[in-house]
Amino acid sequence: MGGPPTGVAEAPAPNGADPTIGIAFDGVGKRFGDLVALDGVTFEIERHSRIGIVGPSGGGKSTLLQLAAGLLEEDAGSINVEGETSAQGRLTRCAMMPQRDLLLPWRSALDNAMIALENHGLSKKDARDQTRPYFERFGLDRFEDVRPDQLSGGMRQRVSFIRTLMAEKDVLLLDEPFGALDSITRAQMQEWLLVALGDVPRTVLLVTHDVDEALLLSRTVVVMSARPGRVVTVLDASIETAGLSRREIVTSPGFIELKERALEALE
């Protein structure tokens, strides 16, 4: 990925690759039969940075996310996720928070959130003990034993987010995480996620059709075209957010200017 070989790496970089790379797509293409979903997609972000992908529906955004996760193999170009270039390797780096919360209706909220720890071989008791503090932290205490169908949409998404965090992966892939929520809950959840992501340093790839959401939650925003999905423009969205509320951010002149550029690129 063009990164200079580092002599002494402070963190053990996988495969001896450039440890600063978070996610890098280089000329990535993907087709399903005759349908070209993605064509020549190129972008790169640093480790523990956040990137938002915006684009119209059916523009291959979810395909891009599944490629990053290693759930799909690219047809052209190369993908590097923290040094892992194979699909199998990428899968070990990424945890995905899906658009629908996909909570298992037969498990309590806590048991849903801890499922990755169980997959890592922990006993149910240990997994529960490790997951419980996050319920308190994210305002879900006393809801540990409640079944998902008795939670509100916003709460379900928070359980889903905890489940993604508990996988202890360095890369979080968020697929329209609040797409199914009403606009008020959505705004609350965006604010909440901004704080939550501030606490845990992770490389984040966010896919959304909501320009505000992308600009608010990421440092880099990639605008994509409709089918075939191509990169239209890459925006630097590193505006000052520290200590500001969502309302203050989305109404600031810097934010509005960025939003204008993003919307222009979408047309």
Add this chain to the structure above:
Amino acid sequence: MSEPATRQPSADATITPEVAGRKRRSAWSRFWRAYGLAILFSIALLAIWQLAIWIFHVPKYLLASPSGIVQSLQKDWHRYLEPNLWPTLGEVLVGFAISVVAGVGLAVVLHLYTPLRRAVYPILIGSQTIPIVVLAPILVILLGYGLLPKVVIVALICFFPIVVNGLDGLRLVDDDFIHMMRTLDATRWAIFRKVEFPGALPSIFSGMRVAATFAAIGAVFGEWAGASQGLGYLIQASTPNLQTARIFAAIVLLTLIAMALFGLVSLLERIFCPWVSKGGAL
């Protein structure tokens, strides 16, 4: 992972676990809502039946009246009905249990090994076109006169809906769940055990409910092919004597067996899939 330190305000603090719980109707009013109309309709049908027999003076040996059937149920219980009820009930229960174990087992195996599914599934469908009525005498020749052929016939007849529903349930689990589990480091087995199998349970139960209604029919076919006891045998033996009311009484008992089995399956479903009645299926 950093230690959880800051506690964030809840976005919807008004919802508490207590409020989230649903209101419950009383058991009686729920029962009446579910079955009230069916009970009224059945009573009306029985009344019309009884009246028709009185008005048109239908002879007893041609068509039994509801009152005649009730009389037979009392009069024939100890001598004819009860001794023949238990063998049939046994055949139904054992055959059904075997079909559940074999049906769910085969569905799981075929689901996990796709080439095997491709090899076996068409044969499975094809086998269902063979009428069980013609199989029954062959099985009696093969397996003798006792309990075994009846149990096999019940199992054969119940097996198919369970396998087909089970396979559909396992196959139709949303891919998104499987993707999500894969990014959470689940093995193939963990995906099966934690997502696919529980997700397919409602479908398996619906196959079992269909099978429950077939089980008694299977037992009767088996007994007709050769038996010395059972409700099917009783029906066969009562026919030449024109004991119409006794035949109907045996049919009533067969229906009750099927309904009880159906009820048992529904009860098990409610115990094992409590999320389904709340609209939380996958």
